[in-house]
Amino acid sequence: MRLSIEKVTLFFLDQMAWLLVALFYLSFIILRPSAMLNLSTFRFLLYSSVPLGFLVVAEAIPLITGNFDLSVGQITGLAAMAAAYILLRNPNFNFILAFIMPFVFGTLCGALNGFLVGLINFNPFLVTLGTSLLFDGLTLMIHPQSIWGLDLPRYYVSFGSNEYIALLFFIMVLLILGLALRYSRTGIHIYATGGDRVSSEMLGIKTNWIIFLAYTIAGFLCGGAALIYTGFCNGVPLNLADGALFPAFAGAVIGGISLAGGRGSVINAFGGCLVVGTLEAGLTMFAISPEMRKAAMGILVIFAILLDRLRITYRDKLLRPK
Amino acid sequence: MEPLLRLRNIHKWFEKVHALNGINLDVYPGEIVGLIGDNGAGKSTLVKILSGVLRPDEGEIFWEGKKVKISSVQDARKLGIETVHQERGFVDCFSISKNIFLGREPKKPLFFLKIVDYCKMREEAQKVINWLNLKVDPDQEMRFASGGEKQGVVVGRAMYFKAKLVILDEPTRALSVAGVERVLEFTEALKNSRISCIFVTHTLHQIFKIADRFVILYRGEKKLDVEKKEFSSAEELEAKVLEIIKVH
Numbered sequence: 001m002r003l004s005i006e007k008v009t010l011f012f013l014d015q016m017a018w019l020l021v022a023l024f025y026l027s028f029i030i031l032r033p034s035a036m037l038n039l040s041t042f043r044f045l046l047y048s049s050v051p052l053g054f055l056v057v058a059e060a061i062p063l064i065t066g067n068f069d070l071s072v073g074q075i076t077g078l079a080a081m082a083a084a085y086i087l088l089r090n091p092n093f094n095f096i097l098a099f100i101m102p103f104v105f106g107t108l109c110g111a112l113n114g115f116l117v118g119l120i121n122f123n124p125f126l127v128t129l130g131t132s133l134l135f136d137g138l139t140l141m142i143h144p145q146s147i148w149g150l151d152l153p154r155y156y157v158s159f160g161s162n163e164y165i166a167l168l169f170f171i172m173v174l175l176i177l178g179l180a181l182r183y184s185r186t187g188i189h190i191y192a193t194g195g196d197r198v199s200s201e202m203l204g205i206k207t208n209w210i211i212f213l214a215y216t217i218a219g220f221l222c223g224g225a226a227l228i229y230t231g232f233c234n235g236v237p238l239n240l241a242d243g244a245l246f247p248a249f250a251g252a253v254i255g256g257i258s259l260a261g262g263r264g265s266v267i268n269a270f271g272g273c274l275v276v277g278t279l280e281a282g283l284t285m286f287a288i289s290p291e292m293r294k295a296a297m298g299i300l301v302i303f304a305i306l307l308d309r310l311r312i313t314y315r316d317k318l319l320r321p322k
Numbered sequence: 323m324e325p326l327l328r329l330r331n332i333h334k335w336f337e338k339v340h341a342l343n344g345i346n347l348d349v350y351p352g353e354i355v356g357l358i359g360d361n362g363a364g365k366s367t368l369v370k371i372l373s374g375v376l377r378p379d380e381g382e383i384f385w386e387g388k389k390v391k392i393s394s395v396q397d398a399r400k401l402g403i404e405t406v407h408q409e410r411g412f413v414d415c416f417s418i419s420k421n422i423f424l425g426r427e428p429k430k431p432l433f434f435l436k437i438v439d440y441c442k443m444r445e446e447a448q449k450v451i452n453w454l455n456l457k458v459d460p461d462q463e464m465r466f467a468s469g470g471e472k473q474g475v476v477v478g479r480a481m482y483f484k485a486k487l488v489i490l491d492e493p494t495r496a497l498s499v500a501g502v503e504r505v506l507e508f509t510e511a512l513k514n515s516r517i518s519c520i521f522v523t524h525t526l527h528q529i530f531k532i533a534d535r536f537v538i539l540y541r542g543e544k545k546l547d548v549e550k551k552e553f554s555s556a557e558e559l560e561a562k563v564l565e566i567i568k569v570h
Contacts, residue, residue, distance in 0.1 A: 183437040185427050192424055195413035202411055203425035204396050262415045320466050 017271030047163040049277030054225035056251035056273040066194040066261030067124040071132035073244035079105040080226035103223035110219015118211030149234035160231015194261025253304035332381035343542040352516040359539035373405040374398035402486035414465035419447030450478035470501030530556035
């Protein structure tokens with residue numbers, strides 16, 4: 001393949017998330033070199049993006065099939081709270097089962113979404129809006145207070161609080177997921193369903209089951225987020241991941257998951273997550289007020305949508321054969 | 323010679339509308355049948371029944387001599403019936419090679435797993451492209467191909483997967499003159515591969531040259547079923563068609 005201006009531009013367009021991360025990070029370095037220019041800040045930035053990273057990837061899968069999941073934050077909260085509550089009441093709970101629990105709860109929640117949207121064919125926006133309230137309510141019903149990390153088994157909390165373990169775990173999950181999406185038939189069918197559902201059906205792809213699977217995987221990933229968040233927050237705060245939907249969504253879209261469905265890679269979605277993470281870290285570093293943070297996040301979401309549109313248009317121009 | 327496809331007394335109602343009224347149709351191996359009729363004639367209903375989207379209310383379908391039920395798109399494909407639409411049947415943002423193999427991706431072993439074989443897909447896609455002389459690249463996204471070329475890809479896919487009957491559903495609608503020419507070339511390529519073809523259109527003269535037989539539908543009934551050799555020109559056939567329609 002010859003190297004050409006077009007190929008280079010296309011590469012940058014597709015990897016834009018990583019460029020933005022570099023851009024943001026560099027600007028923060030310029031503004032406050034002492035804080036940003038050291039390895040532990042960089043390492044912390046990566047680590048603190050992991051919980052959000054799980055949620056970005058969780059949101060990405062339904063988006064690829066052309067659907068929405070508004071409940072990712074609430075699934076995470078419920079999975080975290082339910083698992084922590086069981087551990088609270090059973091301090092000598094089986095070590096292996098303890099780690100599996102948040103994934104199981106997350107998967108069940110995701111399967112509910114998948115059942116209603118994929119198999120019953122309800123509107124994804126309305127379903128996941130409803131389930132987000134349901135999961136939120138269930139979280140409060142299980143334990144209407146935060147659970148402190150000190151009351152939980154040491155091993156359980158230290159999994160997510162160890163920077164290296166958390167990052168390694170996330171990268172492993174990301175790689176497995178990314179490869180499965182690209183190199184398995186089901187993975188291709190997930191993209192096909194988002195690209196053109198009617199045509200996929202015509203070609204024998206069972207799109208309703210694909211959508212069910214997409215939401216179930218999303219739930220599973222939320223379970224992963226729950227485990228990491230528990231370590232990161234040293235316990236389960238009552239409002240765990242409550243407002244995480246918009247950063248997750250923004251991260252996925254900036255990372256190249258198209259809103260139209262059918263395209264985008266989860267690896268790049270992590271890049272988008274880092275953009276959000278870097279921005280959030282920067283906002284914290286410069287002690288921006290909560291109100292302004294909210295506004296900044298809102299602007300980021302709109303920016304993500306614009307970027308998606310521009311990217312598609314520009315890619316079209318570049319890829320159209322002469 | 324036994325017909326590949328035989329429809330006997332096919333009826334279909336939509337509420338009170340009798341969309342298909344006792345249709346009998348035979349399609350032989352390797353022939354091109356032009357299915358002609360205006361809007362409301364029942365052409366698309368018949369196509370949907372053959373491609374498994376709809377089921378007939380009455381009547382029987384025989385495939386290679388055996389009675390069959392086509393209850394789904396998968397059933398139709400299993401028999402070897404493929405349908406080509408201008409806008410559907412492919413994913414626009416996928417590459418040509420991915421589209422050709424969509425739903426039937428080839429796999430290769432990797433340790434204990436089986437992963438999708440992109441190299442094979444690309445190679446085989448190039449073969450298909452060469453068969454039909456398509457002006458596309460296997461890695462190019464489908465949406466950048468013209469309407470005619472897109473249908474060429476779908477026709478190529480049908481050929482690759484050894485379809486026995488390809489139904490082209492109004493393939494020349496909204497195409498340029500060059501596009502129409504290409505579609506006619508693809509249709510002849512099908513015939514040369516001994517694949518039967520039902521070419522649905524409302525413009526008779528376009529397929530006059532390549533078709534073997536013409537079936538005219540009018541308001542749900544088959545009004546004419548003739549071989550091309552009985553007519554010396556498209557105008558003659560058109561005149562006969564108008565004559566029949568005027569009687570009603």
